[in-house]
Amino acid sequence: MRKLVASALVTLLVAAPVGAFAASTTPAAAVKPAATASAQMSASGVVKAFDAKTHMLTLADGKVYTLPATFKDPGIKVGSKVTVQWQQNGTKLDATSVTLG
Numbered sequence: 001m002r003k004l005v006a007s008a009l010v011t012l013l014v015a016a017p018v019g020a021f022a023a024s025t026t027p028a029a030a031v032k033p034a035a036t037a038s039a040q041m042s043a044s045g046v047v048k049a050f051d052a053k054t055h056m057l058t059l060a061d062g063k064v065y066t067l068p069a070t071f072k073d074p075g076i077k078v079g080s081k082v083t084v085q086w087q088q089n090g091t092k093l094d095a096t097s098v099t100l101g
Helices: 002-024
Strands: 041-051 056-059 064-066 081-089 092-100
Touching: 056 081
Parallel strands: 064 092
Antiparallel strands: 041 056, 041 081, 056 064, 081 092
16 A cells, blocks of 8 residues: 555656646747837838937927937938838837938
8 A cells, every 4th residue: 555655646746747837838829029129110200309419319299219329310400301210129219210201
């Protein structure tokens, strides 16, 4: 009787972690990608503010875009109509390019 209880206990100790591991896995289709970066987007609007020193561009709709450090100003002025190519990085909107018109 003692051997039967001991072997049942060993079987439970070996099988329990395997069952717990199988129950905790999620199917690959249910896993969502990280929200740190997203696809390239486009926005058009009128420039409300532009600060070349801080690399910030604000459109009339209130959205603020961070320009890359290597950004070359094509002549952006307050009131200019621009198209911004951007992608979201966390809560920031990172501009990849800005064109006038």
